[in-house]
Amino acid sequence: MINKKNIISLIIGIVLTSIIVSIILNIIDWTETWEIIKTVSFKYLIFGCLSILASIFVRSFRWWKISTYPKKEIHLFIKAVFIGYMGNFLIPFRAGELIRIWVVYKLGNKNAIKITLLSITDRATDFLIISSIMVLIIPFVNLPDQLKPIQFFSIIVFIILISISFIGFLYKYSIKNYLNSYSKNEGKFFKLFKKLILNSIEIIETLSKAPFSFLFIFLLVALFDMLSIWFVMLSLGWSLPLISVALYLVIMSFASILPATPGYIGLYQISAIVTFGLYDIGINQAFAYSILLQGITAFSYLTFGSFALLLITPSIIKSYRGS
Template sequence: MKQSMRILGLVLGFIFLVWSFSLVKWDSFLEAVTSVKPIWVALSAVSLFLSMRLRSIRWHMLTGLPAKDQPKVWEATCIGYLGAAIYPARAGDVMRMLRLQQLTGMGGGLAISSGVIDRILEGLGLCGLLLILLLCWRVGLEARQGLLGVAFLFLVAAVGAAVFVVSGHRLRSLFERLGLAGKWGARLKQWYEQALSGLQVLRSPRRLILALFIQGLVSLLDVLSCWFLIQAFGWALPLMAGVVVLVYIAAAASLPSSPGYVGVYQIATLFALRSYGVDDSASVAYGTTMQVLTLILFIGSGLWVSLNRRQST
């Protein structure tokens, strides 16, 4: 299964990359890249980095770990970013969960379930932004059905997670029987117990509201990052254009992806910016610039925490 997802991610990334660059006129592409204003790129990078930090705070809250473990959650998050930059099929998510388990000694079930809930919150952020577009944006959405399909899957996952937190104890007898079925059954039972116990922190309305508030800030910072980069290219587009770009990128990135989301940014921004009349070549240049900026932050943060860990040991 893992191998199939990796192959699918590589294939999709290749298709997206070829598709987007087949529409590029290289003189227009290079003209767009060379006209970028550095100050706006720097603002985009700062906004993106702040959203990365807030994501680690959100995940830390979902785990229920004590405050002193927040640096460990940040380290695990950065390792996940590094993994996403160099491995396909969202392997970074697996790496960050394993890293958090190693650093804190928490059970595998809680590490996995908290990571999944964290991603579901990310998806709910996408749903919120898509709702804003449907209510407020007067221009037709390209690939509208695909966006709605991705949002629906996240909503289903969110409902399933909520049901598990509230009523997961009803499955205890099932996992008790699985625990007697051999090594894997015992492991599944252990993960179930760890996840059910650890995720009870989400029954706190205060904690859940705070997690959703942080997700709102994350979405705002991501929108600003996209919009700042739009300003870097000199396009006089409204803030809503940043929302459109982010929705397409988030939806495309939720699919099995290639290392570093190669092809994902290009095809997402190609569809997103067409509605504003931006030339396809310039749109692909924008997506490529955003991808490079993201990779610099992902790889840089991952290497930074890895080097600091080696120096402290």
């Protein structure tokens, strides 16, 4: 649903993107950039696409694993996540997040609130992964003053997410008993709040039952994300320190929080210029890199997402005919 907040966010995104793009276009040498792109190794770009594909598969498995639904439903989660990423790349307001929830809710006959909370929890683990990476690389990267807020924000996010999980796990029974004691005269808001908290505790319990399995899944997500970034570097013949891969992932991830146009136009570019400028990579080289990474990301999301959409279209038609 498009409301005033979404419209304002879109306007801010368009203005922000326009400013970034206009600045970049004025400093880019298109002839040199094109010459750089022409030297690319397509072999590594293919590996980059495969890394993106693997990352989406692992994220699909993570969401399904957190949900604790039957094994036979993992295919539905995979299709929903592929379509969701395609939606995020094509539609403003990060509408892909709502689309993937709707797919699982509609075709899997799930509880809307529970599946929404599961989706939020799943996506929150991405921030935990990114903030953890930033915390780990802080000793090895001397960030300029302009990037200090990202470092500070990463630490704060990391502490908050860990604290909430830890407190929820330690006091889960006390919280449950306290909420269940208010069984009479509950208002609609309290019922919703109670359901959200109880479902959150249920998710924390699920994570705590197999902590090493989930840790391995989180590590795989980070690995495949960084592999796609690294393969594009290799396609251009770069030999930067591996820490630069993690740094770009962190900066791009936090940049994507900002209001943006579909395709995150401008955010890829400014993230590449800022990150690789720390390693004496020229603006034209960084810009060429951003175009290649954005290109294989768009290709992967649109190709795999379209295929997943084709697979579920008969089920969508059937569900509406039966309703």
